[in-house]
Every structure is written in C-alpha cells, then in structure tokens.
Amino acid sequence: MLRIQLLGGFRAERTDGVQPAERWPRPSARTLVKLLALAPGHQLHREHIMAACWPHAELPAAQRNVRVVVHAARHALEPELTPRSASSYLVTDGALLRLAPGAVQVDTDRAQTLAESALSDGDTPQLAAALAAFTGELLPEDRYAPWAEPHRTRLAELRDRVVLALAEAQLAAGEAQEACASARLLLESAPADERAHRVLIRAWLRQGMRRAAIRQYELCAQALDAADPGARPGPETAALHRAALDRPAEPEADAARVRVALARTLERSGRYAEAIRVLREALTAYELQHSADARTLTATRLAEILAHTATPREARTVLDAHPPGPDAAADVRAAHRMAESMILFHEGRYEAGLAAARGAHVVLGPDADGTLLARCLAQQAICHGLLGCHEDAIEPAEQALAPAEESGDPALLATVLSVLRENARRAGLHRKALGHGRRALTLAEQAGRPTATAFERANLAEIHLLLGEADEAEQLADAAVGLAEPFGGTVLAFALTALARVRTAVDPDRARALLDRAERCAADGGHQQAVDEVRAARAELAARTG
Numbered sequence: 079m080l081r082i083q084l085l086g087g088f089r090a091e092r093t094d095g096v097q098p099a100e101r102w103p104r105p106s107a108r109t110l111v112k113l114l115a116l117a118p119g120h121q122l123h124r125e126h127i128m129a130a131c132w133p134h135a136e137l138p139a140a141q142r143n144v145r146v147v148v149h150a151a152r153h154a155l156e157p158e159l160t161p162r163s164a165s166s167y168l169v170t171d172g173a174l175l176r177l178a179p180g181a182v183q184v185d186t187d188r189a190q191t192l193a194e195s196a197l198s199d200g201d202t203p204q205l206a207a208a209l210a211a212f213t214g215e216l217l218p219e220d221r222y223a224p225w226a227e228p229h230r231t232r233l234a235e236l237r238d239r240v241v242l243a244l245a246e247a248q249l250a251a252g253e254a255q256e257a258c259a260s261a262r263l264l265l266e267s268a269p270a271d272e273r274a275h276r277v278l279i280r281a282w283l284r285q286g287m288r289r290a291a292i293r294q295y296e297l298c299a300q301a302l303d304a305a306d307p308g309a310r311p312g313p314e315t316a317a318l319h320r321a322a323l324d325r326p327a328e329p330e331a332d333a334a335r336v337r338v339a340l341a342r343t344l345e346r347s348g349r350y351a352e353a354i355r356v357l358r359e360a361l362t363a364y365e366l367q368h369s370a371d372a373r374t375l376t377a378t379r380l381a382e383i384l385a386h387t388a389t390p391r392e393a394r395t396v397l398d399a400h401p402p403g404p405d406a407a408a409d410v411r412a413a414h415r416m417a418e419s420m421i422l423f424h425e426g427r428y429e430a431g432l433a434a435a436r437g438a439h440v441v442l443g444p445d446a447d448g449t450l451l452a453r454c455l456a457q458q459a460i461c462h463g464l465l466g467c468h469e470d471a472i473e474p475a476e477q478a479l480a481p482a483e484e485s486g487d488p489a490l491l492a493t494v495l496s497v498l499r500e501n502a503r504r505a506g507l508h509r510k511a512l513g514h515g516r517r518a519l520t521l522a523e524q525a526g527r528p529t530a531t532a533f534e535r536a537n538l539a540e541i542h543l544l545l546g547e548a549d550e551a552e553q554l555a556d557a558a559v560g561l562a563e564p565f566g567g568t569v570l571a572f573a574l575t576a577l578a579r580v581r582t583a584v585d586p587d588r589a590r591a592l593l594d595r596a597e598r599c600a601a602d603g604g605h606q607q608a609v610d611e612v613r614a615a616r617a618e619l620a621a622r623t624g
Contacts, residue, residue, distance in 0.1 A: 086214025426606025
C-alpha cells in the first residue's frame with residue numbers, strides 16, 4: 079500500500095518496507111502524483127496534466143514532458159522497478175493516468191469521507207473525529223500554485239463547515255463552553271464568519287452572560303465591516319443582539335433558533351424527513367411565542383422542503399397557514415413569495431412561478447439582502463428557460479451571480495451557476511456550459527448537498543454527451559445514479575434520465591428500462607420538470623431507434 083499525505087505537506091510512504099525516493103529527479107514528477115492524488119477517482123486525462131504543468135508549451139513538447147515525468151514518478155515511487163515493468167501505483171489507461179485503485183491511500187480522501195459522514199449524521203463525536211483528520215494546510219509548499227488553489231479552498235471550506243456543525247451540535251446539546259471553543263476555532267481562519275459569531279452570542283446568552291453576548295455582536299460588526307466596508311450583521315444576528323440588550327435570552331426562543339439551524343444542516347445533507355420534523359417543532363415554538371416574523375420565515379423554509387420532497391399541496395397548506403403579518407419586514411414578505419414561486423415551479427406552473435419571483439424581487443427593493451436577491455433572480459431565469467423564453471433568462475441569471483458570490487453560500491452560488499450552465503447549453507456554448515457546470519458541481523460538493531451533487535453530475539454528463547465525450551458522460555451519469563439512489567424521487571429521475579441518454583446509442587433496451595424507472599421516480603417526486611425530461615428523453619430514443 080502506498081500512503082500519500084497532502085495535508086501539512088507532501089509525503090509518500092509504503093507499507094512493504096521499501097520507501098519511495100527521498101529526492102525526486104524531477105519536481106514535475108512529484109506534481110504529477112499530487113495532481114492525481116487530488117483528482118476525483120485519482121485519475122486525469124493527459125491534456126489536463128499538460129495544461130496544469132506546462133500551460134504555455136507546444137503540444138508535442140508537452141506530450142514528451144508527460145511521458146518523461148510519468149517514467150520519473152514511477153521510479154521515484156518504486157526505486158526497485160525494472161525497465162518495462164508495470165508500476166504498482168501509477169498506471170495508464172489510454173489517455174488517462176491514474177493511481178492504482180486499492181493500492182493507494184490519500185489522507186485528504188479520509189478527511190473528506192469523515193467530514194461528509196459527520197455532516198450527514200450530525201453526531202458530535204463524529205464531527206470531532208472528522209475535524210481531527212484535517213491535520214494541516216493542503217500542500218503548503220504549493221501555496222501559490224494555481225492548480226492547487228481550488229482544492230485548498232474546497233478542503234478549507236469543508237473543514238470550516240465541520241467546525242461550525244460541531245459548534246452548533248455542542249450548543250444544541252447544552253455544551254456551551256465547548257461550542258464557544260469550536261466557534262473561536264472557526265473565527266481564527268474566518269474572522270468575519272457571522273454564523274460562528276452567532277454561536278458565540280447564543281452560548282453567552284445560554285450562560286446568562288449578556289455583556290459578553292453584546293460584546294460578541296460588536297466584534298461581529300467590526301469583522302464584517304473590515305471584510306466588506308459598510309456590511310452589517312444580518313437580521314438573525316441583530317435579533318440576538320436585541321435579545322441581549324433587552325433581557326436574558328428566552329430558552330424557548332433560543333431552542334427554536336437552534337432547531338432552525340439544525341434543520342438547515344439536515345437539509346444540506348439530504349436528510350429531508352428529519353429537517354421537516356425539526357422545522358415543524360420550531361414552527362410550533364414560534365407560534366406559542368407569537369413571534370410572527372420568525373414563524374413566517376420558518377414556514378417558508380418548511381414549505382420549500384415539502385414542495386421538493388413531498389407534494390406541492392402539503393407545502394401550500396403550510397405556507398397559507400402562516401402568511402406575513404401587516405407589519406412584516408420586506409425580507410419576510412419576499413421570502414413568503416419566493417416559497418410560493420417554488421411551489422408553483424414544482425407544479426409546473428412556470429408563468430405563475432415567474433410572477434411570484436418577480437413579486438418577491440419588487441418587495442425586496444434596492445437595499446435587498448444579497449442571498450434573497452440572488453434567489454429571486456435565479457428563480458426568474460429558471461422559469462424563463464422552462465417557458466422557452468431563453469433570451470429573457472440570460473439577464474436575471476447574470477445579475478444573480480454577483481450577489482450569490484457575495485453571500486458566501488456555496489449552495490446558492492451552485493444554483494446560480496447551474497442556471498448559467500443551462501443558458502450556455504441552450505445557446506450551443508457547450509464548453510462554456512461545461513465550465514459553469516464543473517464549478518457548480520464543486521460548490522455542491524463543498525456545500526455537502528448530495529442531491530444537488532447528483533443533479534450537477536447528471537447535467538455534466540449530458541453536456542459531455544453533446545461534446546461527443548461518451549466515456550466522461552457515462553462516468554458522470556453512473557456516479558449521479560449511485561449518489562441519487564438513497565434519495566429516490568426527483569433527483570433519481572434526473573440521474574436515470576441522463577444515464578438513459580448516454581446508453582441510447584449503445585444499448586437502446588437498457589435505455590428504455592432506465593426511462594421506465596425514471597418515469598416512476600418522477601411521478602413519486604411530483605416534479606413536473608422531471609416528468610417533462612423523461613418524456614423528452616423517450617422522444618429522443620424513439621427518433622434514434624425508429
């Protein structure tokens with residue numbers, strides 16, 4: 079077994095007693111192994127390696143360089159390798175280079191697996207163990223290498239999500255001091271992370287330390303202003319500040335807020351039934367407290383999840399039962415209209431959904447919160463596209479990009495990039511669509527959203543298919559189906575449809591069986607767009623096979 083360490087610096091070790099060379103003959107050979115260790119599936123196309131290592135070289139020279147560094151890397155990993163012998167660790171498969179499956183372990187894989195599992199289960203010991211697996215900065219010796227930056231950012235954000243989830247879980251379990259320590263750890267790397275400041279404020283309030291809570295709010299405001307001059311804490315943080323100023327925090331209100339935060343974590347990890355249960359508990363608590371705005375915002379979140387996972391009718395029942403009050407803030411009224419738009423979207427009533435999203439946009443006004451503004455614009459673009467008004471979908475999607483990036487929410491940015499991907503695909507700009515789709519996939523993975531990740535893989539598969547890249551399309555579609563299987567419903571319908579399109583040319587009978595199953599999943603999910611996609615794929619199959 080070859081063990082590759084990337085966190086804290088590159089190191090390779092073997093378990094058979096024979097160690098890789100201490101001094102590698104070529105730095106580029108070491109870079110090749112790092113690139114493969116970081117790549118999905120630990121495999122890369124030769125062109126990707128050439129672009130990363132020799133971006134300005136002519137093609138023949140770059141191809142020679144690849145052959146040379148592959149040879150050098152193999153002999154550095156296996157100094158005993160004889161001429162023309164096959165490598166145990168670095169293998170070729172046509173145009174692909176890969177680290178041999180089953181023979182190589184990479185520390186970042188373990189850290190990522192532990193983190194994703196812990197974020198899914200939300201268990202405090204698991205989160206602590208996942209955090210311990212992040213043993214250092216990714217490849218500090220390559221801190222300024224362009225190819226390493228996306229991986230460094232992704233892993234750093236994943237670690238931050240683990241730290242935040244640990245802090246929230248500790249707070250929910252009544253471990254206020256431990257939650258403070260975890261939140262401070264996050265603030266060391268991200269001083270302007272408002273969520274960590276909120277954990278600290280709540281922890282101080284839990285312990286009756288109002289002055290500490292007020293001071294923490296002030297520190298939060300200072301950090302936000304330093305990171306983005308003029309930025310102020312959001313409504314949820316401001317409400318905590320008011321609670322600290324007016325009176326000791328009410329345990330019931332604090333518990334409801336913790337439930338809402340927990341539901342957000344559960345939803346991200348695809349545990350929708352649990353998120354629905356926790357949101358219903360928070361909604362009941364807010365009703366008992368007569369907290370009108372908090373009640374309405376919780377109902378909108380619950381309605382959107384119900385529309386996505388249950389039925390639009392259930393979602394509408396919840397939403398209609400908790401309308402905004404006459405004095406509700408603009409963001410509360412806009413959030414309620416956005417939930418209405420999402421319900422209409424799932425019903426396939428795209429014109430009405432577009433009108434509701436526009437109404438939310440109007441309610442927000444010029445000083446809108448970036449997150450909600452980006453959602454309003456993205457939803458308008460989606461509805462325009464589904465109505466066939468492709469030109470009208472371009473502007474709102476492009477306008478949504480800046481506020482989505484400023485929000486710091488990878489899931490929201492992934493949604494906007496997904497819309498931009500569809501716009502580019504409709505325009506025939508398949509390479510541009512591929513770029514948007516890859517970035518959306520990376521962000522969906524970073525956000526820990528398995529259903530969004532499966533959806534993005536399915537869409538990327540179809541773009542690769544349009545580009546004539548059948549192998550890449552099949553790998554992505556297979557991966558999408560595997561990831562979507564536990565969730566079923568809408569996301570599995572999209573994944574199966576993508577795989578059916580890949581199989582149409584080579585195995586029409588298998589494609590029909592996949593579409594039969596996709597049709598059942600779409601019907602179970604109650605998502606009209608998924609139903610339409612299955613029908614379109616059936617028509618494509620019929621046209622191809624006669």
